Amino acid sequence: MKNLPQLKLGIVAVSRDCFPMELSESRRKAVVENFKKSNVDIFECLTTVENETHMLKALKEVKEAGVNALVVYLGNFGPETSETLLAKHFGGPVMFVAASEESGDNLMNGRGDAYCGMLNASYNLALRNIKAFIPEYPVGTASEVADMISEFVPVATTLLGLDNLKIISFGPRPQDFLACNAPIKQLYNLGVEIEENSELDLYAAFNAHASDSRIPEVIASMEKELGKGNKMPGILPKLAQYEITLLDWMEEHKGSRKFVVFANKCWPSFQTQFGFVPCYVNSRLTAMGIPVSCEVDIYGALSEYIGTCISQDVVTLLDINNTVPNDMYQSEIKDKFDYTLKDTFMGFHCGNTAACKLTSGTMKFQKIMARSLEPNVEPNITRGTLEGDIIPGEITFFRLQSNAESELTAYVAEGEVLPVSTRSFGSIGVFAIPEMARFYRNVLIEKRYPHHGAVAFGHYGKAMYNLFRYLGVKELSFNQPKGMLYKSENPFK
Secondary structure (H helix, E strand, O other), X not given: OXXXXXXXXXXXXXXXXXXXXXHHHHHHHHHHHHHHHHOOOEEEOOOOEOOHHHXXXXXXXXXXXXXXXXXEEEOOOOOHHHHHHHHHHHOOOEEEEEEOOOOOOOOOOOOOOHHHHHHHHHHHHHHOOOOOEXXXXXXXXXXXXXXXXXXXXXXXXHHHHHHOEEEEEEOOOOOOOHHHOOOOHHHHHHOOEEEEEOHHHHHHHHHHOOOOOOHHHHHHHHHHHXXXXXXXXXXXXXXXXXXXXXXXXHHHHOOOOOEEEEEEOOOOHHHHHHOOOOHHHHHHHHHOOOOEEXXXXXXXXXXXXXXXXXXXXXXXXXXEEEOOOHHHHHHHOOOOOOOOHHHEEEEEEOOOOOHHHEOOOEEEEOHHHHHHHOOOOOOOOOEEEEEEEEOOEEEEEEEEEEOOOOOEEEEEEEEEEOOOXXXXXXXXXXXXXXXXXXXXXXXXXXXXXXXXXXEEOOOOHHHHHHHHHHOOOOEEEEOOOOOOOOOOOOOOO
16 A cells, blocks of 8 residues: 555653663663564664753754654653653654563662653643653553554554645535535644645546556556456446546645545536546545545545554445344344344445455446436446445444534444345445444434544554544544443433
8 A cells, every 4th residue: 555654663761860871771672672573663762861962862863763753761750851842843743651660679779760750741741732642551561661652653653644644625515415514724733734626627637638548557457356346347448547537636736745635526417527436446546545535525535544544454434324124133143243233234335445345346336326317227427336245344433523613523433344245235334333323322413423434444443542632632432332321321211
């Protein structure tokens, strides 16, 4: 996958001048040795920061080493001024973590008091308005701190991505899609740029690629990916032309940014003017690490990119779409999986999920659009969806959103896609999330979320929760277990 930041970690140990610097240095070395077992590289800064002069020297060293995410390690109490200034001047994602004491036999000259120092560090970070990643329990042994740094990796990677991201959109939202509103202010607050274009701009660029010499190569790539699912080969030239159009636009419009995602209009006039539906191309770009959201869902595209950075894998964007019929639940889910009927639902979109995330992908037409645009005729302009059941396994359903009051909100829920045939159309799966009914009512409805949710393939709730908390999300929700009432939930059953 491309379009993702490359993380270069660094670690700097800090030391209070009335504590042994050697203690902090030896503990830092032990952390680095343990972390390298994860096969992730980390630059070990040999300058230990005891004062502002040391801070400037360490800052120069990590910058020259190309470090873009920094671990500030309190091997002992730590100098609160110098360590927080280091975080301030570094300018990228920073983690603060501290050493626990090592032995009851060494609490005279070998006691570091970093447990106390973390309190002062966190207070000083707040005084200077500096954001930092602090683990749930940020004090530990060398191996425990190494594990904490591993938790920092997906958060830091995503922060680097957001800080260099541009969202490119084409067209306004379709009528009656006000739920996918996108207040721009919070994008800027996150460090994300936005470029909004007309559908006419996209149409002109598409037509300019009509005779592009790369089209046959892209068609061949599509044929190889589709295999036996290539049921409508006649639409591939237009789809290839469209894919090249988007990729070229991306390169030509990156500007000062390194990474790009799209939020594109895909109906209703798209079909009549372009002569196809863009779903399959959207799926292919998303598989490259360039998410393309449907229906100009700007915060949907942002959420997809977050999921891509955190999981380092392909994601998708789906409607929280329809209930599972009771007869289907009784025959295929009950007594086989530990879920109630109301824990289940179907996640669906017309055909935007990458082939690698479908059990078997087939090129088809957009059934819903065909009802109004091509009723009772052989599909033509509604061709271009990639249909199939979504692969079973663990998932994280999530979304970052700016609400109607332009406040950042988010939800995260872990669950799974069940190995149950959907018997339906589109890119679709039978999803199960514990206590989904309560989550649906008290989060999705109560907090006014749109019907689009991003899906990461695996359980990444902890990393996402850490990220959203770092970003200052005002209201962060999850699927609360039984016995844990939502603030809005009626306690009388």
